[in-house]
Amino acid sequence: MSEAVEYDVVVLGGGPAGENIVDRTRAAGLSTALVESELVGGECSYWACVPSKALLRPVLARADARRVRGLADAVQGPLDTAAVLAHRNYWTGDWKDQGQIDWIDSIGAHVYRGHGRLYGVRKVAVTSPEGEHHILSARHAVVVATGTRAVIPDLPGIAGARPWTSREATSAQEAPGRLLIVGGSVVAVEMATAWQALGSQVTVLARGPGLLPRMEPFAGELVAEALREAGAVVRIGVSVEAVVRDGSTGPVSVVLEGGETLEGDELLMATGRAPRTEDIGLDTVGLPVGRWIDVDDTCRVPGHDWLYAVGDVNHRALLTHQGKYQARIAGAVIAARAAGTPLDTAPWGAHTPTADTRALPQAVFTDPEAAAVGLTLAEAERAGHRVRAVDYDMSKVSGAGLYADGYKGRARMIVDLDREVLLGATFVGPGAAELVHAATVAVVGEVPIQRLWHAVPSFPTISEVWLRLLETYRG
Numbered sequence: 001m002s003e004a005v006e007y008d009v010v011v012l013g014g015g016p017a018g019e020n021i022v023d024r025t026r027a028a029g030l031s032t033a034l035v036e037s038e039l040v041g042g043e044c045s046y047w048a049c050v051p052s053k054a055l056l057r058p059v060l061a062r063a064d065a066r067r068v069r070g071l072a073d074a075v076q077g078p079l080d081t082a083a084v085l086a087h088r089n090y091w092t093g094d095w096k097d098q099g100q101i102d103w104i105d106s107i108g109a110h111v112y113r114g115h116g117r118l119y120g121v122r123k124v125a126v127t128s129p130e131g132e133h134h135i136l137s138a139r140h141a142v143v144v145a146t147g148t149r150a151v152i153p154d155l156p157g158i159a160g161a162r163p164w165t166s167r168e169a170t171s172a173q174e175a176p177g178r179l180l181i182v183g184g185s186v187v188a189v190e191m192a193t194a195w196q197a198l199g200s201q202v203t204v205l206a207r208g209p210g211l212l213p214r215m216e217p218f219a220g221e222l223v224a225e226a227l228r229e230a231g232a233v234v235r236i237g238v239s240v241e242a243v244v245r246d247g248s249t250g251p252v253s254v255v256l257e258g259g260e261t262l263e264g265d266e267l268l269m270a271t272g273r274a275p276r277t278e279d280i281g282l283d284t285v286g287l288p289v290g291r292w293i294d295v296d297d298t299c300r301v302p303g304h305d306w307l308y309a310v311g312d313v314n315h316r317a318l319l320t321h322q323g324k325y326q327a328r329i330a331g332a333v334i335a336a337r338a339a340g341t342p343l344d345t346a347p348w349g350a351h352t353p354t355a356d357t358r359a360l361p362q363a364v365f366t367d368p369e370a371a372a373v374g375l376t377l378a379e380a381e382r383a384g385h386r387v388r389a390v391d392y393d394m395s396k397v398s399g400a401g402l403y404a405d406g407y408k409g410r411a412r413m414i415v416d417l418d419r420e421v422l423l424g425a426t427f428v429g430p431g432a433a434e435l436v437h438a439a440t441v442a443v444v445g446e447v448p449i450q451r452l453w454h455a456v457p458s459f460p461t462i463s464e465v466w467l468r469l470l471e472t473y474r475g
């Protein structure tokens, strides 16, 4: 091993969370090294958010256009699959990260390519693809941002079946003829929406009682109905017991509980995520290997005043925007602690910094889109709040009707009856993803319902659903 190279901060993993830490610590004048074993930009840029949304945007734009009289006839044909895939390739930079490397260089941080592992207190060992070894030592902080990988359940036959994970589903260079998708959460429904529109015959096999189980039940119901209308098969409450694939190019079959067999050309296992913490040296600092990393509200690991974990790996919220939020907080905290200044000089002011999940927003880019923030009715009730769910049929909003002929959608807000503030909101319908930030402001700001009456939505926008929700609440 060479002599240790010293930095103020060493970041392990260059996904969106790691990149944002680097950005914040460099902005504070701290010398920073970033260790990345694959591509700077992480899962999000190459095999998750960005390619999936690049695939879905033409699908949703065509669906919207087909709901506008005068335009619908012009867009009845199939999508140009090759052009959509090329558009997706463009957005991933053809799986090259030179743009991100240039940006890191421009802010004066150093990138080490290779596999990084903690190497005792405040140290990270890096093994480059060429087999070179470096030891990096951190004066102030080491930040773990190694993200997650797909989990594939250990079903009989699964190893030989070469199933797709989200990586293949977002990077495939042609549409499979028949695509079986196991799972009912976001990755499953977004990829079902994309590949069904790009020419595959999709079958979704969800084990739970409905799709999108973390949202209000009507979200999964409306998405399932629309997937079926688009020609996909959606089966709820089914369990896959075994997988069979003969040969290297042949079809793949899944055996359901009860013995029924379904055949496809590819099989996507959208069955959850696990932390990438098996081989990052957590044992060298006395932490359990292969688990999610527990952190406090500044993303610091309890008992280790130099160690932080941001993004997916701490399991607070498996979403890019939340990982970036945590990185902004942890970056400012690291800078304040390094300078010996109080934390309330950070950009969020005098409030205790918190990588909270109370007002977590999420948008699902299916057709219809589903977007939500905060608590669902079931979650609010479980948490012991005295609440009322206020529902509105979005097809009755004139802005929605002008947006799309036959607009179908539903909105719900969860009102805390004791404080008369919103605890959560859900919107399902075309264009719904852009509605959720207003709800996030209301939930985070704890804006009293009476005050919301004075937040006037423009006419004729879909946001007028806010007025209708307030009127419905007043009764």
Ligand SMILES: Cc1cc2nc3c(=O)[nH]c(=O)nc-3n(C[C@H](O)[C@H](O)[C@H](O)COP(=O)(O)OP(=O)(O)OC[C@H]3O[C@@H](n4cnc5c(N)ncnc54)[C@H](O)[C@@H]3O)c2cc1C
Pocket: 012, 013, 014, 015, 016, 017, 018, 035, 036, 037, 038, 039, 040, 041, 042, 043, 044, 045, 047, 048, 049, 050, 052, 053, 114, 115, 116, 117, 145, 146, 147, 148, 166, 170, 187, 276, 279, 280, 310, 311, 312, 313, 317, 318, 319, 320, 321, 322, 323
């Ligand atoms: C199909 C799909 C679609 C998604 N769509 C969205 C979306 O639309 N919006 C959204 O907010 N979220 C979305 N997500 C979730 C989002 O991708 C993650 O929340 C986000 O990527 C997490 O960022 P991260 O920086 O924590 O980790 P990652 O993006 O996973 O990055 C971790 C990085 O660490 C590197 N690394 C790991 N181990 C080591 C090591 N030992 N040494 C060096 N480097 C290492 C990895 O190579 C990787 O580059 C989606 C996820 C999937 C699977």
